[in-house]
Amino acid sequence: MALLELQNISRVYGGVIRALDDVSLSITAGETVALLGASGSGKSTLLNIIAGFETPSSGTVRVAGEPVSTQQPDKFHQNIIGFLFQQFNLLDHLSAVRNVELALFPTCRKAQQRYLNSCKLLKEVGLGDRLHSRAALLSGGERQRVAFCRSIANQPQLLLADEPTGNLDKASSKKLLSIVANYMSSHQGTLIVATHDDEVAKICQRSIRLEDGRVVE
Amino acid sequence: MSWFRQVDQYGLVSLIIDSISCRPLRALIAVLSIAVAMGGGMTMVGVSESLEATVQQGYASRQVDLMLMQANKSNPMTSRISETFVDQVRKIDGVQGAQAALIDSLLLDNDSGILVYGWPPGYQEISYRQGGEVIELQQGQVLIGRTAASLHDLTPGKTIELNLGDFEIIDFFEANSFFESGVLFMRLDDLQQLTSARETVTFIFINLDQDLTESSRWQLMEEIEAINPILKVVTTEEFLQKNQLTASVRGLGRIILVANALLSILIISTIMVLTVSERRQELAVLRAMGWSATRVSMLVLLETAVLATVAALIGGLIGLVGMKASLIYVQTLGVYSQSIVTLQQIMWLGISTVVIATIGAALPIYFTLNITTSEALRK
Numbered sequence: 001m002a003l004l005e006l007q008n009i010s011r012v013y014g015g016v017i018r019a020l021d022d023v024s025l026s027i028t029a030g031e032t033v034a035l036l037g038a039s040g041s042g043k044s045t046l047l048n049i050i051a052g053f054e055t056p057s058s059g060t061v062r063v064a065g066e067p068v069s070t071q072q073p074d075k076f077h078q079n080i081i082g083f084l085f086q087q088f089n090l091l092d093h094l095s096a097v098r099n100v101e102l103a104l105f106p107t108c109r110k111a112q113q114r115y116l117n118s119c120k121l122l123k124e125v126g127l128g129d130r131l132h133s134r135a136a137l138l139s140g141g142e143r144q145r146v147a148f149c150r151s152i153a154n155q156p157q158l159l160l161a162d163e164p165t166g167n168l169d170k171a172s173s174k175k176l177l178s179i180v181a182n183y184m185s186s187h188q189g190t191l192i193v194a195t196h197d198d199e200v201a202k203i204c205q206r207s208i209r210l211e212d213g214r215v216v217e
Numbered sequence: 218m219s220w221f222r223q224v225d226q227y228g229l230v231s232l233i234i235d236s237i238s239c240r241p242l243r244a245l246i247a248v249l250s251i252a253v254a255m256g257g258g259m260t261m262v263g264v265s266e267s268l269e270a271t272v273q274q275g276y277a278s279r280q281v282d283l284m285l286m287q288a289n290k291s292n293p294m295t296s297r298i299s300e301t302f303v304d305q306v307r308k309i310d311g312v313q314g315a316q317a318a319l320i321d322s323l324l325l326d327n328d329s330g331i332l333v334y335g336w337p338p339g340y341q342e343i344s345y346r347q348g349g350e351v352i353e354l355q356q357g358q359v360l361i362g363r364t365a366a367s368l369h370d371l372t373p374g375k376t377i378e379l380n381l382g383d384f385e386i387i388d389f390f391e392a393n394s395f396f397e398s399g400v401l402f403m404r405l406d407d408l409q410q411l412t413s414a415r416e417t418v419t420f421i422f423i424n425l426d427q428d429l430t431e432s433s434r435w436q437l438m439e440e441i442e443a444i445n446p447i448l449k450v451v452t453t454e455e456f457l458q459k460n461q462l463t464a465s466v467r468g469l470g471r472i473i474l475v476a477n478a479l480l481s482i483l484i485i486s487t488i489m490v491l492t493v494s495e496r497r498q499e500l501a502v503l504r505a506m507g508w509s510a511t512r513v514s515m516l517v518l519l520e521t522a523v524l525a526t527v528a529a530l531i532g533g534l535i536g537l538v539g540m541k542a543s544l545i546y547v548q549t550l551g552v553y554s555q556s557i558v559t560l561q562q563i564m565w566l567g568i569s570t571v572v573i574a575t576i577g578a579a580l581p582i583y584f585t586l587n588i589t590t591s592e593a594l595r596k
Contacts, residue, residue, distance in 0.1 A: 051590075054591050074508070076507075083505055091499055102503065111231075114228060
């Protein structure tokens with residue numbers, strides 16, 4: 001059964017710029033998909049629409065059989081979608097562990113439990129010695145690993161990643177990809193990653209190429 | 218810090234502290250501005266209430282329970298009743314004593330007006346000490362309050378002209394309230410003669426038996442008023458409530474407190490709107506992680522509340538120190554006052570804090586509610 005179904009999705013900005021043009025695709029649970037395409041091809045717009053951050057101008061997005069437009073946004077972002085941003089979007093004044101804890105705030109009432117879960121995740125990605133370091137003081141690779149932990153903290157059904165290695169050097173990218181690949185295989189999670197990096201595409205089972213807002217292969 | 222995690226089970230407090238402490242200068246400015254504004258307001262209210270309470274205690278020390286005056290007088294100083302009522306009041310059961318007093322304004326040295334109290338001979342307030350001996354004022358003699366002495370550049374030993382009559386200032390009057398510090402004191406018969414108000418007085422101060430019950434006290438008040446329809450009996454509390462001077466000071470204090478509370482709301486609101494604007498992306502990320510708009514708003518409200526509470530505590534201290542300092546200054550002017558912190562003042566502080574935090578957070582929360590998750594991606 002398809003976890004994600006997109007039917008004739010279009011997104012037009014200001015009535016002029018057509019970022020997405022009649023995109024339809026289906027992704028099954030446990031699948032890992034790379035969205036490839038040049039800058040401006042509509043990859044990020046498509047991820048934003050799947051995540052419910054943006055509304056399509058036309059068409060329907062269904063996740064787990066339910067249209068995204070009818071889902072309660074808070075619950076949808078807590079339980080179904082995890083999002084990994086290119087710019088990490090960490091709260092720089094907070095420690096690594098506090099950043100991960102933020103994702104658990106709506107789902108786990110006990111601070112102690114949130115703390116322990118967050119520590120466990122960070123240790124799993126090799127940041128056990130950086131738990132209490134402020135995010136601002138971490139390297140790019142470390143920051144993206146914290147962001148990854150935050151995105152999977154609630155064990156989402158669908159992980160969306162927008163150019164996750166876009167701001168990383170080669171070594172950090174490699175490390176992050178290995179962590180992501182391990183996680184996806186061990187949890188049989190579903191991943192859609194927007195990238196123009198072939199190395200990222202290699203960890204995915206399937207690639208979809210976008211060009212001028214259309215699926216071309 | 219495991220103990221803190223135990224206390225802060227939901228982790229909200231530490232999150233709020235983290236958020237506030239990452240902008241320490243802004244938080245400090247917000248807290249200090251509100252504290253100074255609230256402290257100023259509290260000082261004014263504290264001073265006005267302390268002065269009022271001191272006057273009240275002054276009446277209590279003279280064992281004045283009730284004041285008899287002319288009915289239907291909006292300004293009690295213009296009350297005029299017959300001195301003969303004193304004897305009638307004294308005869309009523311439950312009345313321990315009654316003293317007449319005339320208050321009027323006289324022309325001092327053909328120049329300016331001065332308020333003068335006239336009390337009957339034998340009344341201890343118009344006596345003074347000389348060589349360990351208590352001497353009663355004689356006709357042609359006056360005592361002067363220290364503020365009045367300072368205002369009119371007068372000292373004991375001087376002779377003054379009052380409504381064309383010569384009087385000698387014998388001594389300072391040790392006033393126990395700001396009312397009396399700006400006043401001259403003389404014998405009742407002298408003042409009646411000067412004002413051509415023979416056998417007329419402004420008030421009759423009444424002292425009651427201490428073992429009277431509340432109901433018999435009310436009954437007694439009715440009995441006193443029944444002597445003549447022209448009479449009205451008020452308690453000292455009522456008198457102070459209606460008195461124009463105390464009401465003005467009290468009103469001014471409250472107006473300043475309210476104005477400063479509004480200023481505090483403006484300060485906290487501006488600072489939090491700035492903070493929220495600056496943190497739009499951060500708050501949008503929270504929304505993207507599944508934080509509801511209500512939860513994000515609650516975070517902003519609690520941050521505002523923490524700042525307002527810390528500010529109120531510091532403001533309370535400033536208010537207390539300000540009140541003490543103001544009353545010490547007032548005492549150098551010859552106005553005696555105790556500094557009294559009432560439960561009402563503390564309640565005012567608490568209520569003000571809640572109001573400031575709630576109203577001050579309204580605008581930032583409105584901005585917060587307009588933050589969409591898509592903003593998290595626009596950087």
